[in-house]
Amino acid sequence: MRKLYLSFLNVFEAELCLTGSNFVSIGKLSFLIRETKFFCRCFGLLAFVDKEINIVISATIAIFRDDLFSAWEYEQFMRYRAFTLIELLVVIAVIAIIAAILFPVFAKAREKARQISCLSNTRQLSMAIMQYVEDNDETYPWSLSTAQGSFQWGDLVDPYIKGYSVPSGVFSCPDASTPAQSYSTNSEVIGLLDIDSRSARGGYYNSVVALSQVNDTSDIVLLGDGLIGRDVDDFRLVPGRRAADEFAYPHPANNKDHTPDGGWEDAWLGYSDNDHQVSWRHTNGANFGFCDGHSKFYLRGRLKDENWDVRCHYGAVCDGASGALVYPPPDGSCGDQSPVDCQ
Numbered sequence: 520m521r522k523l524y525l526s527f528l529n530v531f532e533a534e535l536c537l538t539g540s541n542f543v544s545i546g547k548l549s550f551l552i553r554e555t556k557f558f559c560r561c562f563g564l565l566a567f568v569d570k571e572i573n574i575v576i577s578a579t580i581a582i583f584r585d586d587l588f589s590a591w592e593y594e595q596f597m598r599y600r601a602f603t604l605i606e607l608l609v610v611i612a613v614i615a616i617i618a619a620i621l622f623p624v625f626a627k628a629r630e631k632a633r634q635i636s637c638l639s640n641t642r643q644l645s646m647a648i649m650q651y652v653e654d655n656d657e658t659y660p661w662s663l664s665t666a667q668g669s670f671q672w673g674d675l676v677d678p679y680i681k682g683y684s685v686p687s688g689v690f691s692c693p694d695a696s697t698p699a700q701s702y703s704t705n706s707e708v709i710g711l712l713d714i715d716s717r718s719a720r721g722g723y724y725n726s727v728v729a730l731s732q733v734n735d736t737s738d739i740v741l742l743g744d745g746l747i748g749r750d751v752d753d754f755r756l757v758p759g760r761r762a763a764d765e766f767a768y769p770h771p772a773n774n775k776d777h778t779p780d781g782g783w784e785d786a787w788l789g790y791s792d793n794d795h796q797v798s799w800r801h802t803n804g805a806n807f808g809f810c811d812g813h814s815k816f817y818l819r820g821r822l823k824d825e826n827w828d829v830r831c832h833y834g835a836v837c838d839g840a841s842g843a844l845v846y847p848p849p850d851g852s853c854g855d856q857s858p859v860d861c862q
Contacts, residue, residue, distance in 0.1 A: 526732070583759060630801070631733065637806045640690070640691075643682075643812075643813070644676070644699055644808055645808030646812050647661070647679040648709070650676060652680060658727050659677040660676065664712040666715055692806075694800045697761060699755060699757045699758065699761035700762055704766065706768055706795075707769065708769065708829055711765060712727060720769075728829060733831075734829075737813065738809070738826055739809060741799060742807070742808045744797060744805040745796075745798055746762060746797065748762070749781055760782075762795075766797065767794065775860070775861050778798050778799050778800060797819075809820075832846060
């Protein structure tokens with residue numbers, strides 16, 4: 520029996536040697552091992568020759584594979600076994616930790632992409648308004664007029680951008696969760712127009728703003744992320760909850776966050792139009808387009824009164840806004856800025 524085993528082992532070793540010079544398949548090596556062990560099992564020699572088979576295999580691999588495995592390494596390599604419960608739990612724990620680290624990163628990346636898309640929208644809208652100004656005797660449009668039909672500023676600039684009637688188009692911020700308009704204009708530049716003084720409400724002006732009235736176009740806000748209304752507006756080309764056409768009179772709050780208010784229908788400071796606030800929806804910031812056509816992201820509290828003021832001056836009613844409130848000067852309640860910034 521011993522001689523029979525040795526004869527077979529010599530055949531196995533010769534076959535492995537022929538394979539070893541081109542040994543690339545673990546499956547083929549495993550087949551040779553199973554073949555040899557099956558033969559030995561038939562003659563009751565498995566326990567006796569198992570160790571010797573592994574020695575032959577490791578020696579052959581060492582010759583033909585430049586000592587790729589040591590005898591001990593190959594012995595470990597040949598131990599086929601399943602994962603233990605502990606190993607499985609460790610793998611699951613590692614995957615969970617990696618996911619907990621990566622998911623917030625992915626969420627921030629998606630938010631940053633939406634913010635950049637919104638910034639691009641404000642840039643395009645600002646450029647469209649500039650084209651309107653050039654074609655209309657260097658005067659800005661109105662946000663809403665009591666005597667000029669139902670046209671809003673979006674209708675007036677739409678020929679230059681072709682997006683006012685497109686749901687979730689350039690007039691809609693990706694973070695606003697509405698297909699309708701989500702940007703409001705600086706009311707001191709593009710505001711409510713009431714040439715005939717038909718409206719009893721404050722915040723209306725009796726004229727439009729000329730480009731020459733804007734002293735520094737690179738510093739004056741033209742439009743930005745507006746607070747979305749509470750109710751659906753079915754009268755627009757794109758129905759839905761939308762931002763007001765213009766920001767509050769004399770300008771919106773730079774410091775206080777009105778985003779959680781839920782909408783702009785309720786009165787603010789006694790005027791129904793003064794709850795038209797900025798929506799700081801981009802991680803406590805908002806995008807703004809400026810009168811020279813550029814756009815920029817600002818964190819809440821970084822804009823100042825001077826970034827809004829064209830018609831309005833501390834301690835007086837804004838130019839052309841008859842019957843409106845006096846623009847309150849700084850009194851210390853909101854630092855060196857007007858109290859409207861903190862209300």
